[in-house]
Amino acid sequence: MTQRAAATPDQIRAFQAENPKLRARDAADALGIAEAQLVAASVGAGATRIAAHPDDIVPAAEALGEVMALTRVEACVHEKVGAYGNYHPGEHAAMTLTEDIDLRIFPSHWVHAFAIDEAGRRSLQVFDAAGDAVHKIHLREASNHGVWSRIVADLALDDQSSGQQVEPRKPVEAAKIREDKADVLREEWARLTDTHQFLRLCSKLKMNRLGAYRAAGAPFVRQLAPQAADTMLNAVRDAGIEVMIFVGNRGCIQIHTGPIHTLKPMGPWQNVMDPGFNLHLRLDMVAEVWAVQKPTQRGPAVSVEAFDAEGGMIFQVFGVGKEGRDSRKAWGRIVQALPCSAPVPA
Template sequence: MPTLDPQNIRTLRQQHPDKRARDFADQFGLAEAQLLAAHVGQGVTRISADPDVLFPRLTDLGTVMALTRLDACVHEKVGVYDKYHSGPHAAMVLNDDIDLRIFPKYWHTAFAVDQNGKRSIQVFDAAGDAVHKIFLRDGSNHAAWETLVLELALADQSQNQPVSPRVPTEPAKSRPERADDLRADWQAMTDTHQFLSLVSRQKMNRLGAYRVAGAPFVRALAPSSIATLLDRLGETHVPVMIFVGNRGCIQIHSGPVTNIKPMGPWLNVLDQGFNLHLRGDKVAEVWEVRKPTRRGEALSVEAFDADGGLILQIFGHPKSDAPEAADWPKLVADLPDAKAVVCA
């Protein structure tokens, strides 16, 4: 498909007004950032994507909706953007409702969007894929949004958006001959944040390590386990932490989930203040994972797509004093095994 100029993009968009932005961009061979850039000056303004510039101004917006997504999963939380902690390699928003891990090097381009009666701030990586979005609600402070746009607007308001090629998902990388060393390092862990550097030392990645670690560290589960687990969480109200992230942002929900609504291939959590939309048909592998820490064992259920990409992680809530919290290990233990997982 030939490269579309901004005018052609706008014309096509007018012909498909009801199509979701991401679906429209995919259909016409665009990056989503290119679609927004084509509308700069028409309800879209380029603003600074620097988290240290952007996040201190977000608190004034009041209650908004935070959205972080992958192709297979969308994670939405309602709350206020307070308690921002800066960091050159990783920053955080850390409060009861909005809980983010931010990786600034991927925050490449940002737009303030005022279209179809909705206002948002949308951030994209160098490939033009969405990193994080913030949507105002009826009760948000719209005057603060207008001030933010004026203060953070860039001198460059071009309608053209160059993009870099997407970095492909790294497939599972296993070294079965290093299994004993992997298990020894795993057993010596004292914090879950040590895990990625641990597997990197063994020349593996997350999924590759799971495929060779074996019991008692991991158990391969049936792909349908995610749907089963969400249903059981909805029935039992066991508090959990649900992580969904891309290269630039990880978003976390902490607490129970209650309203589980499957719709076609989508597995949905539709709770007050938290929505999750997961493509169940995109789940290719699911693993029960146990990691030792100073505070005790961290037990998670983790789903991967067919390319080996991590879709989401569900942990028991480590700080919850709800009586249901003790039921998390039993919920996981009752999930069915996978028939077979090929080690590659």
């Protein structure tokens, strides 16, 4: 996106009136502004500034009953229908854990938020300091609309201005590789007992996730062809197995646990269109795909992970290992059959 332009709220509203079918994110890109600036232009005319901290937003969402939770990155949109609950607050990381709404939340990136009511289409929307969407909660017909007015009143801020200052967007961190530490990486990788230890190992060795994958090699990782992302989704659907699909940005990671039933490709997009779960993936933005294996106390954790051309993660997919719902063996066979790609130069 181009440098943030100084479009006035009046200009933003006029553009939206002239382009009513344009999605908010696309309208913001067309104007060269952040999405939060686009939304802020409607404060007092359908939008209300509200407290952005998850300790405020999530309890409000719980009162709404059935809603649709949306978390996205540039190349992938993850949508789940369900009710918020079982919220675990935390200064640096929080989570919501229900069968349908499963989130990992990073409060420092929940900076701006709005309650939006456009002709009865209601949502709570959260943005980071750069004005990029972190998480959205869309009400549905079955939602508890009776508490909407109270929630907006309780969360409303004193500041109801229609201008929005944003910080420059932080660039995606490219792959960080330490070839001189590759042997140490492989030695310590083999001793992992939990997947959460992996990022601590990367940090200790001054690498990041993608850099470690490029450095490690077999048997820890196998680089797949970019089209393996689509092949994998089709194979999961055909096998009828349950998987965990993670999509996340700096402020929120959203997880689907379950099967995939319906795939509907449209242009560059591959779309999962299931009751309660939609995924929209831009296949043309998938630059690297990796099959990854990490040892754990419960056996190897095998994942397929996709990255964009800048090195940003698009998604992670794991087999489900829950008792009575263990798909890991079938998932392992799917991953093993995915096509390889030539390695990316360090």
